[in-house]
């Protein structure tokens with residue numbers, strides 16, 4: 001009788017442990033970001049601290065001029081030509097992530113073209129993509145529709161747009177809402 005009780009308890013404990021391991025693995029979150037002047041990077045890093053996730057920077061091989069107007073011109077040409085700039089950074093295995101939080105600046109009312117390269121390079125089937133867009137007034141622009149078009153198999157989660165870096169308190173609220181609404185924490 002004692003043995004049966006012990007065996008049952010052991011099985012319950014093992015079952016619980018396996019379940020929690022499985023949950024950690026299957027719920028893995030990646031934060032992928034593109035940045036030019038640093039806002040999106042800051043946001044990505046702050047969220048990753050909250051949820052302890054992996055972080056991946058999307059970097060164009062060709063790069064962008066440091067001067068603002070020159071950067072906007074290059075970005076405009078890339079958008080008009082629907083270029084897919086080659087990336088300098090390579091995300092080896094997206095399959096282990098269930099959720100990808102995508103942080104990017106609004107460029108010409110949509111995503112920067114290196115983000116398009118990133119989206120088209122990976123299979124987002126069975127994954128949730130959560131867009132976070134930093135901007136100077138255009139909010140998401142057309143970026144949500146463009147993300148959907150470029151990653152048609154992804155489920156699009158509830159992200160947010162943020163003007164520059166805004167103040168600490170509204171940013172913290174947006175992050176906690178994001179984690180709550182997408183059941184990430």
Ligand SMILES: Cc1cc2nc3c(=O)[nH]c(=O)nc-3n(C[C@H](O)[C@H](O)[C@H](O)COP(=O)(O)O)c2cc1C
Nearest residue numbers: 036037038039040072105106108109134136137138
């Ligand atoms: C090439 C370029 C195009 C931009 N186009 C827009 C735009 O259409 N609408 C907008 O609100 N902000 C626009 N911005 C401003 C950025 O979205 C904003 O400054 C953002 O927070 C920058 O993020 P980052 O620091 O991660 O690069 C543009 C900035 C650049 C460099």
